[in-house]
Amino acid sequence: AQKVTQVQTEISVVEKEDVTLDCVYETRDTTYYLFWYKQPPSGELVFLIRRNSFDEQNEISGRYSWNFQKSTSSFNFTITASQVVDSAVYFCALGGYNTDKLIFGTGTRLQVFP
Amino acid sequence: IAGITQAPTSQILAAGRRMTLRCTQDMRHNAMYWYRQDLGLGLRLIHYSNTAGTTGKGEVPDGYSVSRANTDDFPLTLASAVPSQTSVYFCASSRQPLGGDTEAFFGQGTRLTVV
Numbered sequence: 001a002q003k004v005t006q007v008q009t010e011i012s013v014v015e016k017e018d019v020t021l022d023c024v025y026e027t028r029d030t031t032y033y034l035f036w037y038k039q040p041p042s043g044e045l046v047f048l049i050r051r052n053s054f055d056e057q058n059e060i061s062g063r064y065s066w067n068f069q070k071s072t073s074s075f076n077f078t079i080t081a082s083q084v085v086d087s088a089v090y091f092c093a094l095g096g097y098n099t100d101k102l103i104f105g106t107g108t109r110l111q112v113f114p
Numbered sequence: 115i116a117g118i119t120q121a122p123t124s125q126i127l128a129a130g131r132r133m134t135l136r137c138t139q140d141m142r143h144n145a146m147y148w149y150r151q152d153l154g155l156g157l158r159l160i161h162y163s164n165t166a167g168t169t170g171k172g173e174v175p176d177g178y179s180v181s182r183a184n185t186d187d188f189p190l191t192l193a194s195a196v197p198s199q200t201s202v203y204f205c206a207s208s209r210q211p212l213g214g215d216t217e218a219f220f221g222q223g224t225r226l227t228v229v
Contacts, residue, residue, distance in 0.1 A: 009154075021150050035217060043219060044223070045204065045220035047218070050216075091156060101147075102147070105155060
C-alpha cells in the first residue's frame with residue numbers, strides 16, 4: 001500500500017527563519033514519483049516540484065530546497081529565510097509507477113509571522 | 115490560458131438533491147482526477163480517468179459517479195447528496211497518468227455544503 005505521512009500539522013515561524021517540512025512515504029514500487037504542492041490562502045494548489053525515485057540529488061530553487069533520501073523514505077522541504085508570502089498549506093504527494101494515482105499527505109500548515 | 119475550470123465555485127445543496135460539478139481543461143491532458151479536501155485528511159482521490167472513455171475508482175468513490183465522454187470534460191455527479199459530502203472538491207489533470215513522469219494541475223476548487 002502507498003502512504004504519505006506529514007507529521008507536522010502546523011508550524012509557526014517568524015519571518016527570515018528557516019523552516020523544514022517533513023514528508024515520509026511508503027511504497028512497494030521501485031519506480032515512483034514524489035511531489036510537493038503549495039496551497040495558499042486563496043485555495044488553489046500550486047505545483048512546486050516533482051522528483052523520481054532514481055534521482056536522489058537534492059534540488060534548490062531560490063529559497064526552496066528539497067532533500068530526498070531513499071534510505072529513510074523521506075522527501076523533506078526546506079524554506080530558507082521564510083517570508084510572509086510563504087504562509088500556506090504544503091502537501092507532499094506520492095505517485096506510483098503502477099498505480100496511476102497521486103496519494104497526498106494530510107498537509108502542513110505553515111504560518112510565517114512578520 | 116484557462117487551464118482547468120471548475121463550476122460552480124461554491125454551492126449550498128439540500129440533502130437528497132442531485133448535483134453535478136463541472137470540470138473542463140484546455141490543455142489536452144489525457145488524465146483527469148477528482149479529489150475532495152477535508153480538514154485533517156488532506157486530499158483524497160474520488161475517481162480518475164486515464165483517458166477519454168475510461169474511468170476508475172479512487173479511495174472514496176461511494177456516492178459519486180463520473181463520466182469521460184471526451185478529453186476536455188470530467189463531470190462529477192452526486193446522485194443524492196448527504197451532509198458528509200460537504201467538502202472542497204478539486205479537479206485535476208495531467209498530461210499522462212500519474213504513474214509516469216508528469217505532474218497534476220489543479221482547478222480552483224468547488225466548495226460544496228450539503229445541508
